[in-house]
Amino acid sequence: MDRFLKLQTLLGVITLILLATGLWFVWNAPADFQQGGAVRILFVHVPSAKMALFAYLVLTLASVHHLWKKGEGADIIAEAAAPVGAAFAAVTLASGSIWGKPMWGTWWAWDARLTSVLVLFILYVGIIAMRSAMDDAVRAGRVTAILVIIGAVDLPIIHFSVQWWRTLHQPASLGGGGKPSITGPLLTPLVIMSIAFVAMGAYLLAVKARAVRDRRLLTALEVERELA
Amino acid sequence: MSDYATYVLAVYAIALGVYGGAWIVWRREGRRLATALEQFRNGQEQAP
Known part of the structure; x- marks a missing residue:
């Protein structure tokens, strides 16, 4: 069996187990005293948002590596990471x-956090469109890598937007630097779903790559056959 | 689930649609390409 396929299968099984565990905790989570049952939306929203950012970080590192070392492996990761990140940003x-x-x-406010995440989604779509619009794959890889690196400026803006500006969006619930703003029975499903989404992101990246x-x-x- | 059930269900349905849809499309694409690659290699081996 292809080594890549083995890794992909392993990631798929881990994702399935983690998602099933996470959803069990989500189902049994109590209602929040302010948000009621709507708190369950955050168990999908927060992990998706973290993965949308993390996928762009992977995309940026792969693009830097591709421009620097000219390796095709990094360009394959970069090409695969863009649609994965776009899916997370859309959700x-x-x-x-x-x-x-x-x-x-x-439904929407032109608030700093929301707008900067919308910019991230548009960036993902632009990166995918730019690559597919070019016939020369080598040139497409380089030009896209440059766009990705320029677009990376949006990552700190998204992360710090709730601190830099007065926003409607609340500060980070998890991983914001301090103690988590939620505790107990609501924290457990959030942590498990976050880990499950990391596994799912890695799995989807492996499938696409x-x-x-x-x-x-x-x-x-x-091409080789045509030339021969 | 009681209050805001419609909103919650909508979010989980969208997540299932987007992630599940991406998984199905990319997995099919991967299988199709892997088969094409195998057929191409087999064809080359058989060629004189």
Whole structure:
């Protein structure tokens, strides 16, 4: 069995176990004294948001590595990480908006955190579009890597937006530097779902990266055959 | 689940649709490419 496929299968099994455990805790979580049952939205929203940022970090590191070392492996990771990150950013925006309606009384506000996450989503879409618009794969890899690195400026803006500006969005519930702002039976499902989403992100990246690698191999072999 | 059940269900349905949909599409793409690659290699081996 392909080594990549073995890793992918292992990640898939780990993801499934963690998601099932997390959802069990979500189902049994008590209602929040202020948010009621809507607190369950945060068990999807917070891990998705963290993964949307983490995927961009992976994308940036892979892009820097690709520009510096010219390795194809890093470019494959970069190509695969963009749609994975876009999926996480899309769920972050949708779940945040749905949570915002009953809690804030509005689906959307042009607040610093919300706007900077929207910019992140647009960046992901732009990166995917730019790569697919170019016929020359080598040039596409380099140009996209430059765009990714420029776009990385949005990461600290997203992270610190709730501290730098007066925003409607509350400070980080988890991993904001201090103690978690939620405790007890609501913290456990959030932590387990966050770990499950890390595993899911790694799994989806492996699935997509394998497809990207095989597509490139196939294209290279076809070109080789045409030249022979 | 009592209050805000519709909002909660909508979020979990969207998450399932997006992540599940991505998984199905990319897995199919991967399988199709892996098969094509294998067929290409087999074809090359059989070629004179």
